[in-house]
Amino acid sequence: MSKAIEIENFSYHYPDGTAALSDITLTVEKGQRVALIGPNGAGKSTLLLAMAGFIKGNGKVRIDGLEINRKNLKRIRTSIACCLENPDDQLFMPRLFDDVAFGPLNMGLETEQIKSRVSNALQTVGLAEMADKASHHLSAGQKRAAAIATVLSMTPSIITLDEPDGSLDPRNRNNLTKLLAGLSQTLIIATCNMNFAAALADRAILIDDGCVVADDIAAKIMMDSELMTAHGLEVPNKIR
Amino acid sequence: MHHAHIDKFSFMDSPVHRLDSRVKLLVALVFTAMVISLPGTSPGILACYAIGPFTILVLGKIPLRFAFKQVLLVSPFVLVLALSCPLYDKTPVMAAFGPWLGRITVGWMRCFTIIAKFIVTMLALMALVSTTRFSDLLAALQRLGVPKVLIVQLGFLYRYIFVLIDSAHHILRARESRRLRNLGFKAELKIAASMLGSLFIRSIDTAYRINLAMQGRGFDGKWRSLSKLQIRSCDVFFALTAVSFMLALQFFIKPVLQ
Numbered sequence: 001m002s003k004a005i006e007i008e009n010f011s012y013h014y015p016d017g018t019a020a021l022s023d024i025t026l027t028v029e030k031g032q033r034v035a036l037i038g039p040n041g042a043g044k045s046t047l048l049l050a051m052a053g054f055i056k057g058n059g060k061v062r063i064d065g066l067e068i069n070r071k072n073l074k075r076i077r078t079s080i081a082c083c084l085e086n087p088d089d090q091l092f093m094p095r096l097f098d099d100v101a102f103g104p105l106n107m108g109l110e111t112e113q114i115k116s117r118v119s120n121a122l123q124t125v126g127l128a129e130m131a132d133k134a135s136h137h138l139s140a141g142q143k144r145a146a147a148i149a150t151v152l153s154m155t156p157s158i159i160t161l162d163e164p165d166g167s168l169d170p171r172n173r174n175n176l177t178k179l180l181a182g183l184s185q186t187l188i189i190a191t192c193n194m195n196f197a198a199a200l201a202d203r204a205i206l207i208d209d210g211c212v213v214a215d216d217i218a219a220k221i222m223m224d225s226e227l228m229t230a231h232g233l234e235v236p237n238k239i240r
Numbered sequence: 241m242h243h244a245h246i247d248k249f250s251f252m253d254s255p256v257h258r259l260d261s262r263v264k265l266l267v268a269l270v271f272t273a274m275v276i277s278l279p280g281t282s283p284g285i286l287a288c289y290a291i292g293p294f295t296i297l298v299l300g301k302i303p304l305r306f307a308f309k310q311v312l313l314v315s316p317f318v319l320v321l322a323l324s325c326p327l328y329d330k331t332p333v334m335a336a337f338g339p340w341l342g343r344i345t346v347g348w349m350r351c352f353t354i355i356a357k358f359i360v361t362m363l364a365l366m367a368l369v370s371t372t373r374f375s376d377l378l379a380a381l382q383r384l385g386v387p388k389v390l391i392v393q394l395g396f397l398y399r400y401i402f403v404l405i406d407s408a409h410h411i412l413r414a415r416e417s418r419r420l421r422n423l424g425f426k427a428e429l430k431i432a433a434s435m436l437g438s439l440f441i442r443s444i445d446t447a448y449r450i451n452l453a454m455q456g457r458g459f460d461g462k463w464r465s466l467s468k469l470q471i472r473s474c475d476v477f478f479a480l481t482a483v484s485f486m487l488a489l490q491f492f493i494k495p496v497l498q
Contacts, residue, residue, distance in 0.1 A: 089449035094375035106458030
């Protein structure tokens with residue numbers, strides 16, 4: 001397996017000097033589904049931002065073998081796509097079609113290619129009929145699926161998702177689990193919901209206080225009740 | 241949270257909905273300009289002008305009750321202006337409205353004209369936004385040469401005004417749930433200022449995250465769009481009919497004041 005993400009000794013401090021990430025070193029293989037677990041404020045979202053090149057710290061981050069720097073950033077952004085925690089932040093255009101087309105347009109694709117990508121992405125998330133709808137007319141579950149469609153249309157090889165199950169009811173959460181399970185991309189899912197993580201991930205990385213505490217097979221980490229409790233988490237009801 | 245969207249009927253389908261947004265926008269602009277430029281003493285011709293937006297609303301299957309409700313919602317601003325006119329000009333005049341003839345003051349005449357102009361132009365605006373999707377209106381503005389920065393701003397405003405309203409409602413609800421007694425005007429003002437500050441900071445945070453989402457999808461400062469606007473024969477027919485209607489009305493203007 002080749003490497004999708006490589007992070008070497010990465011540290012990041014907030015502008016006020018607080019350490020957000022300390023000496024993070026990890027590698028994610030292509031096609032892996034990784035759950036980034038940890039309590040609130042552990043540094044999961046910050047690590048996702050670092051992976052997408054939104055924040056600069058000390059250390060190296062490589063995406064598909066390319067080191068994140070100003071020169072490579074445009075190419076990297078076509079490899080790694082991020083879904084933010086709040087879908088309202090992701091859906092900023094007047095209608096869904098334009099939101100899903102936003103990425104392909106910026107990639108400089110031809111009109112027909114863009115239309116085909118938008119149609120495929122919306123089909124994948126089950127919103128093909130909603131293309132002309134305004135984003136604020138969608139339900140919470142539809143917004144989440146739409147946010148995923150906005151990155152799918154860019155056909156990235158890696159997708160990072162920040163708390164994708166947040167504020168979803170069980171039915172919508174199950175739909176989302178099925179949708180994500182059907183994707184072939186490398187997935188990095190930051191979540192506090194262990195049942196959701198257990199249903200999707202092959203591997204889990206436990207982060208607390210900005211450091212990697214454990215990195216192993218998802219089932220192995222999540223079944224360690226002592227470890228989970230020590231870091232403010234819980235053992236899931238069912239392991240995949 | 242559900243909002244009463246002003247454009248909730250724009251997603252319907254009718255011959256008017258299918259017209260090119262540029263044509264509808266231009267017709268609405270010309271119509272508004274012509275109504276505004278009418279003399280301040282011609283309510284009769286204004287009544288004739290009202291036929292235009294009514295026809296569009298009926299053909300577009302937009303409930304007239306909805307259109308009038310929206311007009312009523314913004315009417316207080318104009319009513320204040322209109323109702324002040326009779327106080328300033330009390331010159332008596334004889335006015336004719338069709339077969340009816342009566343004595344009235346110029347101030348009242350101006351008052352009626354302002355209200356009539358407001359209703360007719362607002363109905364024209366409602367006819368436009370109820371039969372044209374906002375995204376198509378933005379595309380029309382872009383194709384008509386409005387600067388892209390302004391269009392992006394309008395797009396964001398339309399998208400996030402509801403999110404902002406939701407945030408404001410949440411803050412107000414949180415405040416209300418803990419408001420057990422009246423703290424007095426000064427303290428309430430201080431709290432209101434804090435709430436506004438909180439809303440402002442939330443807006444900045446939201447703007448930061450939207451910027452991340454845009455950059456993550458390759459945004460480099462250049463706004464690109466897929467515009468599918470196309471002028472067809474029905475658009476030309478609509479534009480010609482609208483212009484003929486307005487020219488005919490202009491031609492038949494007869495001052496009401498005698």
